[in-house]
Amino acid sequence: xxxxxxxxxxxxxxxxxxxxxxxxxxxxxxxxxxxxxxxxxxxxxxxxxxxxxxxxxxxxxxxxxxxxxxxxxxxxxxxxxxxxxxxxxxxxxxxxxxxxxxxxxxxxxxxxxxxxxxxxxxxxxxxxxxxxxxxxxxxxxxxxxxxxxxxxxxxxxxxxxxxxxxxxxxxxxxxxxxxxxxxxxxxxxxxxxxxxxxxxxxxxxxxxxxxxxxxxxxxxxxxxxxxxxxxxxxxxxxxxxxxxxxxxxxxxxxxxxxxxxxxxxxxxxxxxxxxxxxxxxxxxxxxxxxxxxxxxxxxxxxxxxxxxxxxxxxxxxxxxxxxxxxxxxxxxxxxxxxxxxxxxxxxxxxxxxxxxxxxxxxxxxxxxxxxxxxxxxxxxxxxxxxxxxxxxxxxxxxxxxxxxxxxxxxxxxxxxxxxxxxxxxxxxxxxxxxxxxxxxxxxxxxxxxxxxxxxxxxxxxxxxxxxxxxxxxxxxxxxxxxxxxxxxxxxxxxxxxxxxx
Amino acid sequence: xxxxxxxxxxxxxxxxxxxxxxxxxxxxxxxxxxxxxxxxxxxxxxxxxxxxxxxxxxxxxxxxxxxxxxxxxxxxxxxxxxxxxxxxxxxxxxxxxxxxxxxxxxxxxxxxxxxxxxxxxxxxxxxxxxxxxxxxxxxxxxxxxxxxxxxxxxxxxxxxxxxxxxxxxxxxxxxxxxxxxxxxxxxxxxxxxxxxxxxxxxxxxxxxxxxxxxxxxxxxxxxxxxxxxxxxxxxxxxxxxxxxxxxxxxxxxxxxxxxxxxxxxxxxxxxxxxxxxxxxxxxxxxxxxxxxxxxxxxxxxxxxxxxxxxxxxxxxxxxxxxxxxxxxxxxxxxxxxxxxxxxxxxxxxxxxxxxxxxxxxxxxxxxxxxxxxxxxxxx
Numbered sequence: 001x002x003x004x005x006x007x008x009x010x011x012x013x014x015x016x017x018x019x020x021x022x023x024x025x026x027x028x029x030x031x032x033x034x035x036x037x038x039x040x041x042x043x044x045x046x047x048x049x050x051x052x053x054x055x056x057x058x059x060x061x062x063x064x065x066x067x068x069x070x071x072x073x074x075x076x077x078x079x080x081x082x083x084x085x086x087x088x089x090x091x092x093x094x095x096x097x098x099x100x101x102x103x104x105x106x107x108x109x110x111x112x113x114x115x116x117x118x119x120x121x122x123x124x125x126x127x128x129x130x131x132x133x134x135x136x137x138x139x140x141x142x143x144x145x146x147x148x149x150x151x152x153x154x155x156x157x158x159x160x161x162x163x164x165x166x167x168x169x170x171x172x173x174x175x176x177x178x179x180x181x182x183x184x185x186x187x188x189x190x191x192x193x194x195x196x197x198x199x200x201x202x203x204x205x206x207x208x209x210x211x212x213x214x215x216x217x218x219x220x221x222x223x224x225x226x227x228x229x230x231x232x233x234x235x236x237x238x239x240x241x242x243x244x245x246x247x248x249x250x251x252x253x254x255x256x257x258x259x260x261x262x263x264x265x266x267x268x269x270x271x272x273x274x275x276x277x278x279x280x281x282x283x284x285x286x287x288x289x290x291x292x293x294x295x296x297x298x299x300x301x302x303x304x305x306x307x308x309x310x311x312x313x314x315x316x317x318x319x320x321x322x323x324x325x326x327x328x329x330x331x332x333x334x335x336x337x338x339x340x341x342x343x344x345x346x347x348x349x350x351x352x353x354x355x356x357x358x359x360x361x362x363x364x365x366x367x368x369x370x371x372x373x374x375x376x377x378x379x380x381x382x383x384x385x386x387x388x389x390x391x392x393x394x395x396x397x398x399x400x401x402x403x404x405x406x407x408x409x410x411x412x413x414x415x416x417x418x419x420x421x422x423x424x425x426x427x428x429x430x431x432x433x434x435x436x437x438x439x440x441x442x443x444x445x446x447x448x449x450x451x452x453x454x455x456x457x458x459x460x461x462x463x464x465x466x467x468x469x470x471x472x473x474x475x476x477x478x479x480x481x482x483x484x485x486x487x488x489x490x491x492x493x494x495x496x497x498x499x500x501x
Numbered sequence: 502x503x504x505x506x507x508x509x510x511x512x513x514x515x516x517x518x519x520x521x522x523x524x525x526x527x528x529x530x531x532x533x534x535x536x537x538x539x540x541x542x543x544x545x546x547x548x549x550x551x552x553x554x555x556x557x558x559x560x561x562x563x564x565x566x567x568x569x570x571x572x573x574x575x576x577x578x579x580x581x582x583x584x585x586x587x588x589x590x591x592x593x594x595x596x597x598x599x600x601x602x603x604x605x606x607x608x609x610x611x612x613x614x615x616x617x618x619x620x621x622x623x624x625x626x627x628x629x630x631x632x633x634x635x636x637x638x639x640x641x642x643x644x645x646x647x648x649x650x651x652x653x654x655x656x657x658x659x660x661x662x663x664x665x666x667x668x669x670x671x672x673x674x675x676x677x678x679x680x681x682x683x684x685x686x687x688x689x690x691x692x693x694x695x696x697x698x699x700x701x702x703x704x705x706x707x708x709x710x711x712x713x714x715x716x717x718x719x720x721x722x723x724x725x726x727x728x729x730x731x732x733x734x735x736x737x738x739x740x741x742x743x744x745x746x747x748x749x750x751x752x753x754x755x756x757x758x759x760x761x762x763x764x765x766x767x768x769x770x771x772x773x774x775x776x777x778x779x780x781x782x783x784x785x786x787x788x789x790x791x792x793x794x795x796x797x798x799x800x801x802x803x804x805x806x807x808x809x810x811x812x813x814x815x816x817x818x819x820x821x822x823x824x825x826x827x828x829x830x831x832x833x834x835x836x837x838x839x840x841x842x843x844x845x846x847x848x849x850x851x852x853x854x855x856x857x858x859x860x861x862x863x864x865x866x867x868x869x870x871x872x873x874x875x876x877x878x879x880x
Contacts, residue, residue, distance in 0.1 A: 125714055126795060136765065138766050148782055150779060153775070155778055155779050159785060368721055368725050374789070467714035472718070472784075473718050473793035476718050476721045476722070477715060477716070477718040477721075478721075480717065
């Protein structure tokens, strides 16, 4: 097509000429080739069409000469045909393709965490100071039997396998392919140091990562990429991925350009071929099929590893979770509609699924009504943004949370939502060796560790304030929560009272 | 204003307990004297007692103590009782009118046994049937409340200072081998008799000083197993946890106390392999029954008395022995008031239970925090 694109730039780049020393850092750093040095004019020119506002150039500019702003140019005001709606049509008219995006749903839907307030002790119940008293966050994930039999000082039957976490936070599934090996190494090392787990996603386990096996959850997804006997044995737990919050009901697609040698070896597919994960598992068309896969994996690993099933939070999530518990899963991971992704169709990401807060409350309530809550652990993800979200999630009924977007932010992600292009300037969502090496795994691990430790301290402070010194006493303790600005129905689904009640 | 059960009301308290481990009975005067010393720990909005061994003439019958709001409901309940139970005796509980106790409901007791054919029909054992009956009456029937349901024991409670409640119920006329008492300091004024302590289920009675911050975690765990927490009080939850772990799960006492007031993980890490495995299993499986927040409780059963503190001892309790007697109270003065020269007196540490069993040669002190700790065999 010879016509000039109708899509105008989303961002304006302002270069302060007085500050700019023409050092060309911006030129070298931008994989989108926004900045260009014109030798003839001795000038740096910025092509704004390609700019994704990842802030790499702004952050690294030694003189602070760059500012990136939203393009102030406006279409004629229209509350129905917003600039975004019009722009999407121009893009699709030019490409004829599905609109792609990365990271989580950014629409202004309500964030229920922000409508929930926590309790604290005053007078009748002393708060506990975590600087002076033990404050226990140790968490066990896995099936809990209904009872213990202890005879003659001996446990008659061993506990089913449990994951032991020093804090109720794990790194959620992100595959090698969707993110760089350095990003995975950073998270694996942080998980090991802080006593928790990272998840391979559907990318297989790179040979350099087998040393982190004790802190690894290996995923089995519909493409079965990288799944073999040693892989299953390598991890501490196995997760069957049915769906993810950013794209419930659809599969995945890693374009061939990203399948370089290391990825191809790890995924066990030819170099340069597309890695397509089908929407459903080819062998799971019903709940009884899921049961077979769960037990196949348990058989394959001698019943020594808990098996998790990850689903997206959809309308009927409570009944589905109940079925999964009865199918033999030891852990159910639920991913809310704000969950991140390396690539998803925009319309799916923004319109399918339900908030994790509702899904969690509904599932926990349902499993308790059916008296099977202890048979499974509940792990929730889908935009856990800070330690308060975690405390609220556990009080609503979660055993632990999965974080991924937060973890990537810790590594330097700036939430530009262009993960699917493979041109991540921060060395995270890319397989380009020149870009990937920008993320030093040792520094990355330190940053991810810092985040975990900071949140751990904050969780301990909040627990102590409530007069609780062990995380299990917070689990499902919904009286510690109060709603603010919620409707009667929302309060009812969350199972919490309104502030002041 | 909402009454207890419709809203959760935190309260502080005084507790005291006296038992004779040989099972020799003694009058209610001592326990009243003991709790009266701690007058300032309660505020006149609740007091009560549990007494064991007081109904030897009906020791095979369940002694139901009822509060009725009016006679109509009493008649309804009596009809319901007749349908399900053989009633050996029924009468108003003798009371002494006094100025300090006002607005008393109708207070009756019935000595009953479930009818065999009813048990067969429902396919449950006697105790389970009684538990379900109590739950049903208390959660579904307005105006009637069963506040005591064990064999050869009874709870006596109401709105008032505990010493006045003792006088009101003429407790000096009863003889029991184990007495516990409670003075309440609720931070609200519900003025409902059912809200006072002790809280009982079958022969298990609980008096409690504290506010359980794990309340809703515990409640929701219990409700999974069919318990209905109608009162929304910490005491009710403790009683049900105890009932569930002891009667329904058949766990030994020392395992139960370790579930309710677990050792810390850093302590478990230092134990030997076998103990570590058991303690880890207890915490992993019964984490929902860990009682968190400040508490000091006294649990009475037909087998004896158990005193337990929260893990970091945020509420006071002191224990003493003299001869065959075991004393536990919130304050030392409450013990010295009725036992001038105790042989041993000690402050149990956080999470360290005091277990006094009938016919045992010594009340057991189970040290929770030592390396040599042993899990006893069905103690």
